[in-house]
Amino acid sequence: MTPAAFAYSRAATVDEALDLIAAGDPATRVLAGGQSLIPLMKLRLARPERLVDVGRIGELRGIRDLSGGGLAVGALTTWAALLEDPRVTRYGALADVLPVIGDVQVRNRGTIGGSLAHADPASDIAAPALALEMELVARSAARGERTIAAADFFAGAFATVLGPDEMLLEVRLLGAGRSAASAYVALPQPASGYPIAGVAVSLTGTPGGAATTGCVIGVTGVGEQQYRAYDVERSVVAGTPFADAAKTIAAGQRVASDIHADRDYRAAMAVVMARRAFDAAVARQG
Amino acid sequence: MELIHRPASAGTAATEARIAIDLVVNGERVALEVEPRRLLVDVLREDLDLTGTKVGCDTSSCGTCTVHLDGRAVKSCTVLAVQADGSAVRTVEDLAPDSEHLHPLQAAFVEHHGLQCGFCTPGMLMTALDLLARDPDPSDGEIRHAIHGNLCRCTGYQSIVASIQEGAAVMRGEPPRTWTEAHAAPRSTAPAPDR
The missing domain is CATH 1.10.150.120 ([2Fe-2S]-binding domain)
Structure with a gap:
């Protein structure tokens, strides 16, 4: 299979890339590692008229320390590069998700920024991005730079708040103190590896979960888009035992249904994955 | 069902303009001109006759198209040839000089x-x-x-x-x-x- 014809430009710098997308043409797509976009183009589910290849922009690669113990991850950093960096183990949910994203070949080429901007409603990374409250730095030539909280970033299936003239530059992880203990657990669809339900839980508070002062939950694969389970979070902080609070994790969502998992099963699995993620996060506290 | 082999049409010349790329394939420098939409696996197999690399599922699932791109395993059915410009590609042909001296x-x-x-x-x-x-x-x-x-x-x-x-x-x-x-x-x- 060959994609439909398109015009191709390669940007050498961020400024060059922003100039190439400055017209805000929705038929122009930014190409990073291509591990999501190219398969869709081959199936002709995506038919961009122009690709702006940012894959060679060195300034978008790599991981640096932020003051306060956080990390800034360049949007073009591959999953493999993240996996090989011992600093990511500060973030339990991130350490959990990296080995189950795609496969070796996909992780060698796929990038964190590309995946987030692609916004597949069943992407594994979405749940840890939400639970760890990642901050996404984006820039456009006309409007400059802005920082978007992960919770505000996703705007539907395969949709984000990024404008067509805007590009993701960096993904920031806050100081580990703010998300002292986190975990991600998913039920993968065995053939594709995509989560039927995937839940990341991040906890702050005293060990054992007895006095949880903060609870952030990201859910992927379950609803029409990836989401924060705000009601469950509030209920847990108010003192409800997690297993009880999590029963409504899929409430109010238009739960996805397909040949692998119908609505009821998927919603039930979301509850199970949430409990497992919570237990794993608690085990990491202290 | 009738299968028709369709060559690249001339009607979309503007978007199918060929782009010059340089690869180092199994240690040898190769200069090519390719349409942007062509996949690395097709360029390896069709332009360079390196048919050891297979196309299996063509949907990024099966991995039989795996080659090394700058030393890392990638699925060559999910890489555009233009993305590989300037890179080193290693295919299965590079593993052994002949069948008497296998890797x-x-x-x-x-x-x-x-x-x-x-x-x-x-x-x-x-x-x-x-x-x-x-x-x-x-x-x-x-x-x-x-x-x-x-x-x-x-x-x-x-x-x-x-x-x-x-x-x-x-x-x-x-x-x-x-x-x-x-x-x-x-x-x-x-x-x-x-x-």
């Missing part, structure tokens, strides 16, 4: 029944070499995790894992073992990780 990993696949139909083998070899470059002595579980993106519909994987174990041992400098010897004493019994 130790290839020899292990032969001896330890790591293939039946052989269609997945090029990808299995290239993915296994990516693993062994980073971890020369992996457990069975680590091997299974590494070949998660390579599908085999013949062997059931057991003999592929054994072949990679034996190939890795020879690459570490240990003497080759026959299938019978290896069967009597497996090198690793570590359990596989979940995924």
Whole structure:
């Protein structure tokens, strides 16, 4: 299979890339590692008229320390590069998700920024991005730079708040103190590896979960888009035992249904994955 | 159903303008002009006659198109040739000069029944070499995790894992073992990780 014809430009710098997308043409797509976009183009589910290849922009690669113990991850950093960096183990949910994203070949080429901007409603990374409250730095030539909280970033299936003239530059992880203990657990669809339900839980508070002062939950694969389970979070902080609070994790969502998992099963699995993620996060506290 | 071979149409010349790329393929520099939409695997197979790399699923699932791009295993059906411009590509053809002098990993696949139909083998070899470059002595579980993106519909994987174990041992400098010897004493019994 060959994609439909398109015009191709390669940007050498961020400024060059922003100039190439400055017209805000929705038929122009930014190409990073291509591990999501190219398969869709081959199936002709995506038919961009122009690709702006940012894959060679060195300034978008790599991981640096932020003051306060956080990390800034360049949007073009591959999953493999993240996996090989011992600093990511500060973030339990991130350490959990990296080995189950795609496969070796996909992780060698796929990038964190590309995946987030692609916004597949069943992407594994979405749940840890939400639970760890990642901050996404984006820039456009006309409007400059802005920082978007992960919770505000996703705007539907395969949709984000990024404008067509805007590009993701960096993904920031806050100081580990703010998300002292986190975990991600998913039920993968065995053939594709995509989560039927995937839940990341991040906890702050005293060990054992007895006095949880903060609870952030990201859910992927379950609803029409990836989401924060705000009601469950509030209920847990108010003192409800997690297993009880999590029963409504899929409430109010238009739960996805397909040949692998119908609505009821998927919603039930979301509850199970949430409990497992919570237990794993608690085990990491202290 | 009638199948028609359609050459690239002239009607979309503006978007199908060819782009000059430079690759180093199996150590040799190659200059090509390609349409942006052409996939690396098609350029390798059709333009460079390197048909050892196979197209299996063509949907990024099966891994038989795996080659090394700048030293890392990638699925060449999911890389545009233009993305590989300036990069080093290594294909299965580079592993052995001829069938009398197989790479130790290839020899292990032969001896330890790591293939039946052989269609997945090029990808299995290239993915296994990516693993062994980073971890020369992996457990069975680590091997299974590494070949998660390579599908085999013949062997059931057991003999592929054994072949990679034996190939890795020879690459570490240990003497080759026959299938019978290896069967009597497996090198690793570590359990596989979940995924």
